[in-house]
Amino acid sequence: MIAFPNAKINLGLNIVSRRNDGYHDIQTVFYPVKVRDAVEVVESDALKMTFSGISVPGNPDENLCLKAYHLIKQDFELPPVHIHLHKHIPIGAGLGGGSADAAFFIALLKNKFNLNLTVPQMEAYARQLGADCAFFLHNKPMFAFGRGDEFEDVSVDLSAYHIALVMPPVHVPTAQAYAGVKPKATEIGLREILASPVKEWRQALRNDFEDSVFKVHPQIRQIKNALYESGALYASMSGSGASVYGIFDHKPDLRELEKHNLIFYGV
Secondary structure (H helix, E strand, C coil): CEECCEEEEEEEEEEEEECCCCCEEEEEEEEEEEEECEEEEEECCCCEEEEEECCCCCCHHHCHHHHHHHHHHCCCCCCCEEEEEEECCCCCCCCCHHHHHHHHHHHHHHHHCCCCCCHHHHHHHHHCCCCCCCHHHHCCCEEEECCCCEEEECCCCCCCCEEEEEECCCCCCHHHHHHCCCCCCCCCCHHHHHCCCHHHHHHCCCECCHHHHHHHCHHHHHHHHHHHHCCCCEEEECCCCCCEEEEECCCCCCHHHHCCCEEECCC
């Protein structure tokens, strides 16, 4: 059984406050995009995981899909499986690829082994794996708050626009991005901003990570500026970076950016 986990971008990202548990309260809108991995599950004589596509750094035993398997196995009799992950979503990009893989894997296990799991139960597993992981069980535009793992419906539709996603050859550690941010309450709510025309977002819709990340990685700021110079109505870093997306009312010509960056069109 196979699934195709997709990435997300952040429409605005406000770091509101620091929590007593060491995490941060945020406000953002997660918006799914059409950049996808592939994850396959087949029964096996032993639990194992293999990879293809983009190289996945770190200890394979720490992969979120394996962690999800062990979490669910605590509550259900699961047979050993062979998990194969083909990685296409850039890593360290602020696109939630690892969280998407884990969420889709949870749903795969549910369907393959007929587990009696409700969406809230799957969310409970997902929240143990990553703050944005549970979002991918909904996989539609959602207003996210708290740690980024509480959700409300939001009406945002960008299907009439062209979205280009630019990934520079840079990795931004999430901890490094948070270290440079000073939490603050927002004056204008995200819902109010996103209800306005896209061409007006540039003046009000912010990603609070950008200031600190741009200081360390000025090439990411340059990409954002280049997207505006190419006619983007709105451009922003996604999550804690390093990817940057531009929203256009036309198909953009980004050949200059393609020389040094990976670009996904029509996402």
